[in-house]
Amino acid sequence: MSVAERTDYPEPDAAPVRAPAQLDTFMGMRITPLTQRRIDTFKKNRRGVWSLWFFGVMFMVSLFAEILANDRPLIISFDGDIMFPFLVDYPETRYGGFFETPAEYRDPYVADLIEEKGWILWPLIPFSFDTINYNLDVPVPSPPSAENWVGTDDQGRDVVARLLYGFRISVLFGFTLTIFGSVVGVVVGASQGFWGGWYDLLFQRFMEIWGSVPTLFLIIIMASIFTPNFWSLMFILLLFSWMGLVDLVRAEFYRARNFDYVRAARALGVSDAKIMFRHMLPNGMVATLTFMPFILAGSVTTLTALDFIGYGLPAGSPSLGEMLNQGKANIQAPWLGLSTFVVLALMLSLLVFIGEAVRDAFDPRKTQV
Amino acid sequence: MTLTDTMPSDETQLTANTRSGRLVDVRDLSVSFQMAEHVVEAVSGVSLQIDRGETVALVGESGSGKSVTALAILQLLPYPKAFHPTGSIKIDGEEALGASDKFLQSIRGNKISMIFQEPMTSLNPLHTIEKQIGEILLLHRGMGRTEARGRILELLNLVGIKEPEKRLNSYPHQLSGGQRQRVMIAMALANEPELLIADEATTAVDVTIQAQILDLLEDIQRKTGMAMLIITHELGIVRKLAKRIYVMYQGKFVEEGKTADVFANPSHKYTRMLIASEPQPRQTTPDPNSPMMLETKDLKVWFPIKAGVFRKTIDHVRAVDGVDLVVRQGHTLGVVGESGSGKTTLGMAVLRLNRSEGSIKFGGDEIQGNSFDEMRPYRHEMQIVFQDPFGSLSPRFSVGQIVEEGLVVHHTSLPESERRDMAAQALQEVGLDPANMNRYPHEFSGGQRQRISIARAIVLKPKFIVLDEPTSALDRTVQVQILELLTDLQNRHNLTYLFISHDLKVVRAIADDVIVMRDGKVVEYGTCQQVLKNPKTDYANALVRAAFELAADTSGAVNV
Numbered sequence: 001m002s003v004a005e006r007t008d009y010p011e012p013d014a015a016p017v018r019a020p021a022q023l024d025t026f027m028g029m030r031i032t033p034l035t036q037r038r039i040d041t042f043k044k045n046r047r048g049v050w051s052l053w054f055f056g057v058m059f060m061v062s063l064f065a066e067i068l069a070n071d072r073p074l075i076i077s078f079d080g081d082i083m084f085p086f087l088v089d090y091p092e093t094r095y096g097g098f099f100e101t102p103a104e105y106r107d108p109y110v111a112d113l114i115e116e117k118g119w120i121l122w123p124l125i126p127f128s129f130d131t132i133n134y135n136l137d138v139p140v141p142s143p144p145s146a147e148n149w150v151g152t153d154d155q156g157r158d159v160v161a162r163l164l165y166g167f168r169i170s171v172l173f174g175f176t177l178t179i180f181g182s183v184v185g186v187v188v189g190a191s192q193g194f195w196g197g198w199y200d201l202l203f204q205r206f207m208e209i210w211g212s213v214p215t216l217f218l219i220i221i222m223a224s225i226f227t228p229n230f231w232s233l234m235f236i237l238l239l240f241s242w243m244g245l246v247d248l249v250r251a252e253f254y255r256a257r258n259f260d261y262v263r264a265a266r267a268l269g270v271s272d273a274k275i276m277f278r279h280m281l282p283n284g285m286v287a288t289l290t291f292m293p294f295i296l297a298g299s300v301t302t303l304t305a306l307d308f309i310g311y312g313l314p315a316g317s318p319s320l321g322e323m324l325n326q327g328k329a330n331i332q333a334p335w336l337g338l339s340t341f342v343v344l345a346l347m348l349s350l351l352v353f354i355g356e357a358v359r360d361a362f363d364p365r366k367t368q369v
Numbered sequence: 370m371t372l373t374d375t376m377p378s379d380e381t382q383l384t385a386n387t388r389s390g391r392l393v394d395v396r397d398l399s400v401s402f403q404m405a406e407h408v409v410e411a412v413s414g415v416s417l418q419i420d421r422g423e424t425v426a427l428v429g430e431s432g433s434g435k436s437v438t439a440l441a442i443l444q445l446l447p448y449p450k451a452f453h454p455t456g457s458i459k460i461d462g463e464e465a466l467g468a469s470d471k472f473l474q475s476i477r478g479n480k481i482s483m484i485f486q487e488p489m490t491s492l493n494p495l496h497t498i499e500k501q502i503g504e505i506l507l508l509h510r511g512m513g514r515t516e517a518r519g520r521i522l523e524l525l526n527l528v529g530i531k532e533p534e535k536r537l538n539s540y541p542h543q544l545s546g547g548q549r550q551r552v553m554i555a556m557a558l559a560n561e562p563e564l565l566i567a568d569e570a571t572t573a574v575d576v577t578i579q580a581q582i583l584d585l586l587e588d589i590q591r592k593t594g595m596a597m598l599i600i601t602h603e604l605g606i607v608r609k610l611a612k613r614i615y616v617m618y619q620g621k622f623v624e625e626g627k628t629a630d631v632f633a634n635p636s637h638k639y640t641r642m643l644i645a646s647e648p649q650p651r652q653t654t655p656d657p658n659s660p661m662m663l664e665t666k667d668l669k670v671w672f673p674i675k676a677g678v679f680r681k682t683i684d685h686v687r688a689v690d691g692v693d694l695v696v697r698q699g700h701t702l703g704v705v706g707e708s709g710s711g712k713t714t715l716g717m718a719v720l721r722l723n724r725s726e727g728s729i730k731f732g733g734d735e736i737q738g739n740s741f742d743e744m745r746p747y748r749h750e751m752q753i754v755f756q757d758p759f760g761s762l763s764p765r766f767s768v769g770q771i772v773e774e775g776l777v778v779h780h781t782s783l784p785e786s787e788r789r790d791m792a793a794q795a796l797q798e799v800g801l802d803p804a805n806m807n808r809y810p811h812e813f814s815g816g817q818r819q820r821i822s823i824a825r826a827i828v829l830k831p832k833f834i835v836l837d838e839p840t841s842a843l844d845r846t847v848q849v850q851i852l853e854l855l856t857d858l859q860n861r862h863n864l865t866y867l868f869i870s871h872d873l874k875v876v877r878a879i880a881d882d883v884i885v886m887r888d889g890k891v892v893e894y895g896t897c898q899q900v901l902k903n904p905k906t907d908y909a910n911a912l913v914r915a916a917f918e919l920a921a922d923t924s925g926a927v928n929v
Contacts, residue, residue: 017797019769019789020804032765033809260761264825266722268775269748272741282765 041361048357055350062168069125069161072105077118086123106131125149127158129165129318141326141333151335153326159335163343165318170347173230174299180238181295182288185245190284192246193253194276200250207243215240223311230313237302244295248287256280290362293355297348304344320344391462392564392596393419393442393481398456400437400446411437412620414455419564424590424597426607426628428643429617430844431815435600438617439566442598443481444473461563479509482557484550486569491553492541498525498552499537505559524555527592529585546708547578551585558589564596571606575707575871580915583609602844604643608632609919616640646846648878651897653860655699655881661733662833662865663696663719668727670711670718670889688714689725690889696882698832701859701866703880703897705873705912711889712869716835719867720751732832749779752826756838758818762810768821769806772796775829795828796821799854816847820854827858833865840875852878873916877901885909 031039043049067074072085078095085105092103095113103110106126114120127133127148133156136142140156150159192200219236222228228236256262256279265275306312307321320340327337400412412434419425427435440446442458444465458465460476485491492501502521506512512520518537525533528551541549550570557565567586571579583606590597599610607614607628614631616624616639623637635641669692671685688711696702704712718725721736721744729737736747752775755761762771772792776783783791793803799820810818819839826834836855840848856879858864870876876883876897883900885893885908893900893909904910914920 017790017794017803019786019793020806032767033811034764260755260757261763263717263722264753264755264761264822265774267720267748267751267753268825268829269745269778270774271778279763 038361041363042357045357045360047353048360051350051353051357055347055354058167058347058350059171062164062171065161065164065168066128068123069127069129069158069164070123071126071128071131073120073122075121076114078114079117125158125161125164127161129162130157130316131161132156133158141330141336143333144335150339151333153323153336154330154333159323159339162318162323163320163339166320166323166340167343167347169230169313169318170300170303170320173234173303174296177234177237177241177299177302178292178296180234181241181299182245182292184238184242186249186281186284186288188242189246189249190253190276190281193250193284194257194272194280196254196257207246210240211243213240219306219311227314228312233303233306233312237299241295241299241302245288245291248291249284252284252287253280256283286362290355290359293351293358297351297355300347300351390421391418392421392423392460393417393598394457394459394462395438395442396457396459398438398441398458399454400434400441400451401454402451403449410454410620411451412441415615415617415620415622417615417622419596419598421563422590422594422596423613424599424611426599426601426611426614427617428601428604428607428614430602430846433617434620435617436568439483439568439598439600442566443477443483444468445477478505478557478562479560480562481564481566482560482562483566483568484553484557484570486572492549494541497538497540498544501552502556502559505556509560520559521555524559525552527558527589528552528555529581530555546574547581550574550578550582554582554585554589558593561593562595564598566598566600568600569602570599572601572603576873576915577707577911577921579606580919580921583919584921586610604632604845605919616643642846646849648849648852648874650877651701651856651879651881653856655697657697659698659700661695661730662698662700663694663732663867664728664730665692665694665719666728666730668692668694668715668718668725668729670714670723670725687889689718691727692884692886692889692891694884694891694894696833696865696867698865699859699863700882701868701880703876703883704867704869704886705871705876705883706886707871707912710886712871712886713837714889715886716753716837716867716869720753720835722753745778749775749829750831751833751835752829752831753835753837754819754822754826754839756841758815758822758842759810761822762818764810767807767809768796768801768813769793771810771821772806772824772828775825779829792824792828795824798827798858799824814847815843816851819843819847819851823851823854823858827862827864830862831864833867835867835869837869838871839868841870841872848875849878855879873901873913885912 061068066086070086074084074086076083076085083090085103089102092099092101092110095103095110097103097110097113105111105114105120111120133142133148133152135147136152136156140152141154142148142152142156144151148158148160150163152158153162188203192203215237219228219233222232222236226232253276259279262275262279265279270278303312303319304321304324307319308325309321310325312321313319320343323336323340324344327333327340330336395415395417397414397416398412399410399414402409402411415434415438417425417427417438427438429435437446437451441453442460442465444458453466456466460480463472465473465476496504499518499521502524503512503514503517506517506520521537522533525536530536530548530551536544536548541552544552553570565586570586571582574582586597587610589595597610599606601607611628614625614628615622616631616637618637618639624631624635624640631640632644635644668689669687670689671687673682674684674686675681676683690711692715694702704715706712714723717723719729721729721739725737727737728735731747731751734747736744739747766774769789769792772795773788776788776791780788789806793806796803796806801817801820801824805813810821813821822839839855840851843851852875855866859866866879868876868880880897883893883895883897884891885900885904885906887908892906893904900909901913904913
């Protein structure tokens with residue numbers, strides 16, 4: 001290089017300049033004022049905050065469904081030993097019975113054996129989602145009673161237990177589908193928006209074709225070949241659910257490509273990957289996070305709809321869609337349809353309320369900096 | 370046909386009311402905004418009078434409350450978020466403060482109309498010119514289509530749009546910036562207003578267009594006898610147009626009076642500072658034999674125009690078309706020209722941030738054709754500062770992170786604490802307190818943000834910086850400070866600048882040599898002195914006259 005190498009900048013002042021200390025970090029992350037402003041705006045939407053709390057509590061409770069609703073006791077004291085049957089399988093012989101198989105605690109014979117030498121602590125609802133109550137003295141579906149708070153379904157299974165497990169599986173399915181779908185959608189949208197050109201053009205055409213595949217028929221065909229389970233159903237739905245976010249993220253990246261601060265980063269020699277991740281992804285994430293609760297609500301509805309028409313989770317699974325179907329088939333037993341409706345409506349409404357609050361929080365007109 | 374020919378009734382009315390009648394009388398007006406937790410007082414206790422046919426200027430820096438005052442006259446503020454703790458606004462003797470919507474609508478766009486800064490966003494992109502102007506005529510005068518057409522043509526003639534018949538069906542994007550501003554003015558004049566409020570109406574356009582628009586406004590005022598309220602931070606405009614001037618500072622009027630008097634005897638220190646803050650011509654002369662820093666030969670940036678199914682290239686937009694330039698170490702090369710002349714594209718091309726053809730030699734090395742990775746070693750020696758101080762800093766990064774970013778790329782082995790110290794030094798050098806490192810860009814003013822941008826560029830200790838209109842978005846007073854900072858940095862570190870601007874006043878303050886660009890080509894190349902004193906081409910002459918005399922060019926050398 002012919003230009004003389006420049007020596008270091010002389011100091012403007014005699015004393016060397018020192019940087020101030022870093023700001024405190026919160027859980028390893030720095031909260032930017034922008035994020036802080038958004039959290040504040042979210043908190044101002046009281047309906048959203050209450051919905052988030054309510055939904056969070058419901059979800060946490062449902063995660064511990066095995067403790068709340070189970071056909072095995074929580075704790076048994078037998079012959080001086082403390083046992084946890086809801087976690088461990090004990091053979092019936094352990095209590096002096098005949099069979100080597102796991103004990104059937106709901107059997108009065110087994111219960112008597114145990115209570116001779118100890119005591120049993122049952123969960124609040126002594127039924128699991130697939131426990132059939134054989135002690136009913138009315139035909140199934142039985143109406144609400146002290147034993148089955150919201151009655152039983154047409155196979156004598158407790159409705160509360162099924163709703164609890166059904167809610168959990170719906171939310172978990174929705175969450176998983178949303179997260180996987182969003183990750184794929186953001187990656188695809190980001191790459192299209194960033195590189196553009198032929199890649200973008202061809203991928204967009206591919207998406208148009210892919211998006212016009214009739215998902216429902218595909219699932220029906222698949223279901224006739226093999227019985228879908230949680231993960232195979234997830235996989236099939238994932239094949240199509242990632243497309244919702246692509247256009248949004250793509251547009252954001254397209255826009256951000258020409259921001260001066262992105263060009264400044266290029267002029268500094270920052271690599272493409274870093275520019276995408278550090279400078280442009282936050283813009284894409286705004287669209288993603290805004291849509292997340294609505295996508296989640298959509299995923300839950302999709303699963304319910306598939307269960308309702310009988311192509312969803314395998315038979316016997318606790319599923320809200322299947323319960324709705326029973327409600328339809330047993331109009332004389334309104335507790336089936338009504339209770340499921342209440343749970344579904346509550347869950348979807350809460351998700352929409354949360355979504356509205358999130359959308360407001362990310363609204364640039366409300367969080368101007 | 371002139372406007373006055375068709376409005377004899379108004380003409381007689383004007384004389385009947387006597388031209389000295391008071392049109393707008395604002396007394397002790399305050400404007401406050403209710404924010405989430407507190408009240409912000411934007412304007413406090415201002416009084417302003419505008420007589421018929423009078424031109425009054427409202428001067429002040431951005432954020433001083435000029436626009437808010439003007440919007441308050443038309444009651445266009447976001448009520449009820451905005452409110453007036455005190456004051457009265459009388460329009461033609463009638464109170465406008467808290468008046469009914471019906472009354473206000475009869476005033477707005479009719480008796481008083483307004484033109485805004487940004488002509489692109491002020492026009493509806495989906496409507497033709499005929500429809501935009503026709504709508505106002507329909508709204509206030511109930512004119513039908515055929516009736517309106519004659520009036521529209523007359524207005525377009527008045528604002529100096531050539532061949533108005535052909536322009537009737539054009540959409541805003543088909544017009545140039547100057548033409549759009551003219552259409553805006555035509556819309557404002559449609560109902561023969563008695564007062565025209567021009568809110569920074571020429572800030573967003575080139576100096577050449579600015580001169581034309583100012584001429585036009587003067588001309589229209591002569592023909593129609595309307596009053597004007599000119600809001601601006603450019604003292605040159607005030608001097609040219611206004612009879613009386615109000616100087617606004619932090620929401621208050623600090624000075625008012627006849628323009629000539631105020632300029633001759635400014636009493637408030639802010640007015641004095643405003644008058645003094647004219648960029649001064651460059652004093653230093655750098656070593657003419659210093660080594661070559663940047664040299665381009667036949668540099669071209671052509672954007673292909675593609676058509677057809679197979680996207681065949683049918684033609685090119687020649688944004689930069691065969692530019693030869695030489696910049697020596699420690700020198701500044703000014704690049705001037707109207708918008709669209711290819712200045713910014715040239716700046717991006719020499720930094721290899723867009724695709725170009727032709728030789729680019731940086732410090733003796735040929736860098737044309739280097740890949741992004743091959744360019745990385747050069748990146749810390751060449752930097753760029755952008756025009757928009759708000760868009761060029763990521764809102765999600767603290768100032769420290771912004772300045773550090775280049776160090777992270779180029780000095781990977783540097784420990785974080787040292788990196789932060791270097792960033793702190795850079796901030797200190799551009800005149801910012803390093804204690805502010807943990808703050809975020811939105812907490813800083815435009816001028817301070819531009820300093821942060823400069824700190825980001827110099828932290829890598831570059832030799833060459835492209836300055837792309839670094840002062841265009843700033844107030845005059847801040848502009849001068851930034852120019853001083855840049856000159857200071859240049860002298861201290863022997864920096865080389867490529868300074869892009871449309872404003873020759875600014876270029877004169879910092880450049881040694883100047884190239885004048887038009888349609889991607891260099892039309893004039895010489896020392897700053899030569900080009901400013903004796904411009905060889907009409908185009909350069911027009912630029913010089915527009916910048917220093919606010920004189921419009923009529924020879925057709927510049928775009929209309």
